[in-house]
Structure formats: structure tokens, C-alpha cells
Amino acid sequence: MEKMLEIGAKAVNYAQKLGVDEAEIFLYMENFTSVKFVGGVFASRSGAVKGIRGMLVRIAEPWIKKKGIPMITSGIRAGVGIRAVINKAIGFSSVSSLEEKRVLDAVEEAVKIAKVRPPDPNWCSLPEPEKPTHEGGIFDKKISGLDVEEMLQLCVDCCVAAGDFDKKINQAITAVFATSTYFSIVNTRGIEMSDKGTFFSGFVSTKAKSGTEEASSSDFLTSRTFTEDVRSIAISAAQRTMECFGRKPLSKKHVGTVVFENMSWSQLFSTIFAYGISSFNVQENRSILKGKIGKQVAKEDVSIVDDGTLPEGLGTSKIDDEGVPRQKTLIIDKGVLHGFLYDNYSAKREKQESTGNASRRKMFGAAAYANQPKIQPSNLILQPGNSGLESLISEVKDGVLVKGSLIGAFHSNVVTGDFSVTAENVFKIQNGTIVYPLKPCTIAGNFYAALNSIVNLGNDLKSFQNIMCPSVVVEKVVVST
């Protein structure tokens, strides 16, 4: 990282020599390993792996031989992203290299781009240096030195464990990803800072067949450290698949209580709410929360924070991707809206302080250097309640339980909060117990209306990348076939 800071300083000097008002260099490097193992009997039109390496598995019995198709990639991605500012016009360029000559070429390109762009009247200045208030997120040395063979064995074990869970399970895919990242930011206002982090995730999906009925489900985990808990995810994925057998159609449209398991709710929460609390979207009139600070926007039990200082949080770092210290920001306290998330640009536009929420990462930082900073949550947390999922269900007289992934959650209307998703793992609840699984259903509602009709929150807080939330019970949701 010292070498990265050194290149950054040279690039900033060079930009100044070229006559910029301001310049910022974001330097990034990640070491990435992805291990995937496919085991099981292949149905010919399985959408999961459509490659030649799928062909031979159909004739094998991987549960016995413990063999299948490994697919492994490992590599280093590094690069820089440069912002050059001339007369309030911002030029951005990036290069997938840390080589001095290429970095300086990219500086020249950013300057050229700034010169053809119109000034942005809302631009004030790049951030000033500030001391971080905490130690940042966990860096697990085990991840930076992880052995592919160990990861592959873990994947094989998971597929076998899922297959052993029930004879009806005929396919299992396990994937684990381990990433260590390093980044530095140098700008003309004096920021010269670095941070690093490690990330681990595991994913297991299973398919099963019994007679003419087919079912599939998956589970996953994300963590800052290497964890063998992937094994329990394999069992859980298998369990979730087997729960689906004996599905009955929904007898009539249900408008009422729906219990969203934490994983299902996290997808709506991250898609819709994260958009609505971005101050940029508020400023551009794209958020329904505009003008509602100090007002009741959710049930009293609902409290939401964005906390970039939790050591185990996936979105934690000392500084954000512009060099501003990460912090803890109160969003909703007991149902009352407190504030929004800011990066440097949107904060200065309305003479506020940045909340340290500038991010260039997409999913786990793929080519982060090629993106300009945008407002994103660090770790967005919906505070949990007191009861477990079972006890949430026990209080429902007539309702529906939605588990697992929701198809279409990411296509929700982020401005209005309307959602209409398809859920594959759905169950009928009667008098406090799950009575049978339902065929796939459409679940529709409005996220902001739902915040006002949450009647109960679970204690089962779980991390889904940088979103943490418990299961919730919501009234007035529409379930149809």
C-alpha cells in the first residue's frame, strides 16, 4: 500500500503540473478467488451450468465418487480511477494498471475529458483530510493466503452433505468467494490514506425431484473472515428445497398478514430503502422521503442506522471511497426520520457534512477503480425485535410466510416503493402454524406503506452483504398466484 500511495502522490503532482484546480487518485488492488463445484445428476435443461463441462456429469454418481465439475478462477485486479477538476468541470478516467506510465497517461486523459465537459454548478471541492474515528473492518490473514485446494474440498463436502440430506436431492452447486482488497486515496487537498479488508461469501443451491414435482432453493452467507459455516448453509439449502414438496395452490387471493423471512425482506430493504435515503436522490426529487425529516415515516418499533464502523460489517472501512471517515448515521429512530446518507458532492451542495457514504464498489468491488463514487449505505441495519421466527409465526392467525430469494425484487419501483415479486418458497400459516407449502406466488405491496404496517420484528438479525435485517411481519400485503 505504501507503493500505491507513492504512485498516487506522483499522479497528483503530475495533474497539478497539467494545470488542474483539483485532482484525486483512487488506487485499488484486489486478490480474488472464486471456487465453484457442481455435483449431481443433470437435467438437460438445467439453467445452472450450460457448458460443456456439464455434459459428463449426467452419467456419473457424484455422491459416491465425490467428483463433479470444479470451476475455479483466481487472479489480481488492480487499477486507478482519476478525477481531475478544471473550472468546476470533472473529468474521470481509469486504467487497469498500477504501472507509473499508464497511470500518468490516465491522468492526461482525465484532464482532456475535464476540458470537454461543461462546468457543474453544484460542484464545490474535493474532501479535506479528517482523522478516522475507528480501526476499520476486519482483515483476516487466512483469506489473503487461502489455499484453493482447501476451498475446493469445502465445496465438495458441502455438495455431498446437501446430497446426503435427502435422496431426492439430485443436484447441488456450492460456490465460495474469497477477496482481499487494498485501496488508497490521494487528493490535492491533502488526503493521503489507505485501508484494506477481507471478504468471504458462500453460496449453496440445490435441486430435488420427486415424481413429477421439482423444487429448488438456495442459501448463502457473507462474512469478513473465512468460515466453515458454509457447511451449515448446505444443510439449510437442502432443507429449504425439501420443505417445498407437497405444494398446494393458493386457494384465493390473500390480502393481509405476510411474514417475510430476513433474507426475503433484505432484498426489498436494500433495493428500495437504500435508494430513498440517498441525499442525491432526495435532492433530485427522486425520493418519497423528501421533506419528511422529523416526521413519523414508520411504526414506532422501527429503527434504522447506517453504521460504517462495525468491525464485522461487510461495508466497514476506516474511510469511504473519497477518503472521508466512515461513521454511524441515524436514519430512522422509533419511526421518526432523522437524516439521509451523503457523499462529499451532495453534502457540499446543501452545506452539510458528508456521512462517509461514497462508494465505488459494485458487488464485492469488481473493478472498483473504474467507477466514480456514488452514495451507498455502509452497513444498513434494521434493528431487530425480541422474538424468533417461530414465535413471529405463532402469532399469525391467517397469513403467508415468504422465505428465500424474491424474483424481481431488484426491479421494484425505487421511487414510489411499489414492489411485485415472485417467491418460490412460500407457506400457508393458519392459527400460528405452517400448514403446507404453496405453489410460487406473486407478492405485491409498497415498501413505504409496509414500514407503517410492520406489526412485529424478529430477533434473527442476519447479514446479507452490507445489509443487516431480521424477519418482519407486515399487514396489508397482497399475495396472489
Place this chain on the structure above:
Amino acid sequence: MDKALEHALKIGADFAEVKGEDTVTRSVEAVNKEVRIVSETHNVGIGVRVFYGKGIGFSFSNILDKEKVCSAVETALKIARASARKTLMKFKLAEVEVVEEKKSTKVHLHPRDVALEEKKDLCLRQCETAMAGNKQIANVTSAFKEYYGTIYYSNTEGTKVSYEPLLIGLRITCVAKKGKTIVDAMDYHGGSFGLEVFKEVSRTPEKLAENAAKWAIEKLKAKAAPAGRFEALIDPRLAGVLAHESFGHLSEADFVVIGASPLTGKIDQALGTEMVTIVDEGLPSKGGYSIYFDDEGVPCSRVEILKNGVLSYYLHSRETAKALKMKPTGNARSQDYSFEPIVRMRNTYFDAGDWKPEEALSELKQGIYAVDTAGGQVEDTGNFLFKAVRGYWVENGELKYPLRDVALTGNILELLKNVDAVCNDLEIFSNPFGGCGKMEQRVFVGTGGPHLKVKNVLFGGAR
């Protein structure tokens, strides 16, 4: 790269290949005469694939010092060894001739020699034209994008090739508004060209802008498309998407090998009328995206997938060619150095016939002229749903009025049997804005065809 291959053999690999890349992607976007986005990304790196026993290993790096490159080779071999122990059966590569060659596309105004200012002006000129005097045009977005550089490939068999890819595109979208009706229309042009292409009379930024504005305004008064089975005239852009999305993917041999494609085992069978020929090639004689070698170093050959209605060949990588005892066609491609190659299309199109487009239209007694597509869905059974961008109701060979919500559904294998006129106005389109996605990798492709007349096409209408 030579050192990487030497190192791979030294430490025990059976076979190794290296892909190197040094490319630039640059884009300019203007909204209503204001330049919103100008960005540039330089992509440099190498990817290494190593075979060891039954195992295959892949690794990449974009730090290119000797230490990191050797360590990528070592990682790839480590992965191949670990995989070998858990892999069911050996994957073999078809034999190919050793090639040593360098290729490039010669153009007059290569984008690397043209100032950014001029590219910005292309966008501003488009906005200017589209907004001038058209009160119903509410919003105009113009974008220019370019991709160029060098791709290198070498392997331990001695093949060593490189080529300079080049792709540029200019696109304009106009939104027209009247009362509560909001519609949009688009025109674009692109391919492996120099910027001189936008000086051709029918391709100037002004001409493209005029078209988009005209079509958007025309759509304001379009009537809802009727539902039912009609005769259809399909324009070259929509024909290209049919050739690629609904037919081309079925001919990718990785789908064939696992039996997932409905074309499995159908070589030499007649699937379409005699006038239908569907081609996939790297270097079409006009237009499209020029690809000289695939990412296994195999020269891109011209494949007539469907020849005069008969299924003749599949699209292959070295792996699939070996498995089906056929010849590699140069269809193994990867998004960039950080991905393994998989079977992909290049430029896929319906080949030209001998009808004149006017003749085909005049033969259409009652039906729909469907133009371009704004998306849709395809299944690996050949079923498709495409929403046309524009459509016209045709009676006795005359365009009567514009239609909105024109959607075609059906199965490509049935559609091919209903083609009764193939015109002589073949065009091949490509641009750097989109591309084809498969298994998380996106690559640039070309698609095209001439006007096609098809019987008995199911239109969804505004249901």
C-alpha cells in the same frame, strides 16, 4: 507472454495458453445538448489457462511484472492440479494448425487519431437536429462509444497471434410527448469502422437524429397493434436479432453437447425453407464487428449454420469440436483477459436472397411490417417473444398507418419454415453499447439480415 508459457511447461503443465489485452473504451453522452458523461477505461492484463491431467486451471493478473505473471501461471497450475482430483472425466481439445499472424482493420479516421472534441460534437450535432423545430420532442439523448486496442494470444503448441479490434457506434434516442402519451424512438449506426462512416449521406449524425425524431413523432399517433396471426415483413435489424437470439444460441455447441439444444442431432435435416441461409462469421464482407481469431487462437471461419434451409454446422470451441468430432470454428470467446473462453457467436445473420424489398412489400396483402426490437425473451426451446420498436399495418403492399405495442411470439424453428421471401438488402449491425451476455460474460457481436417476408406470425397486440 512467451516467458509465461515457458514457465508453465517448466513447472509441469500439459498445455498452456495466454491471452493478453491492451484496450480502451471511451464514451460520450449528451442529454438535450448538455454533455453529461465522458468516461474512459483502459483495460490491460493477461489471463492464463493451464491443462494438467483431467484438470483445467485459470488465473489472471493486470500487474504485469515478471513475478506476478509467473505467479498467475503457478496459480493456474495449482488450480488445474486441485481440479484434476475432483473432475470426472478429461476434457480434450481438438487439434488445430499452428498459426503465427498479426491482423488489423485499416480505416481512414481511426478513433485513436480523432480528438475527443470532435466526438463530443457528433453528439451535440445530433441533439441540435433532433430538437430543432420539433416541439413534441421532450428529451434527446445522444451517445458515442468506441473500443479499440490489441488482443494477443499464444499457446504452448506454438500458435502466436494478435489483432487490433475496433468498434465504434453513435446512437440517438428521442422521447416525444403529447398530452399523457409518451413514446420513444431510436436510430444508430456502428461497426468496425473509422469515423469517416458518419460522413456517408445516410449515416450522418443529422440524418440519424432526423430519423429518430420523425419516428418518435409518428409513434404519437400510432394505433394499437391487432392481435392474431398475420403475414409479416421483418426489417434487417429485427431479422438480425432473430438470427442471433432465437436461432444462433441454439447452434452453440456447448448447448448441443449436453443435449440442451433442440438442434441436437439434427445435422443434415431441413429446418427451414430453401431460401434461408444463416451465417456466423468473424469477418463479414460488409459491416459488423471484425474478429480475426477467437480466444483459443483459432482463425474465425465462416460457418453456414443453416444452408438453404438445411442444418449444416454448429459453432465450436476446441473442446466442443473434439466432443462432437467436428472442426473448431473459432467461436471460443471471452469478455476480457479475466475470463475463460466459452462458445460465443460473432456476426450472425440471415444471408441475402434475390427479392427486392419493394417486391416483398407489394406481395404483402394484409399484415404487419415489424421494425427493429426493443427487447424480448427467448428460451432454449427456440420459443421467443420480441417487442418490435416500430410497426406498420400493411394492406395491398402499402403502409397504411403506424402501430404501437407490436410483439411477435412463436418458435424459431416454425418461423424458419414460413419464410417465403428473402431480400437482397443485407445489412449487418454492431455497436459497442450492448453486446451479448452468457454465463456472466458480455462480448461484442454483430447481427443482421435482409428484409424477410414470413407467413403466419403470431402477434400479441396490446393484450
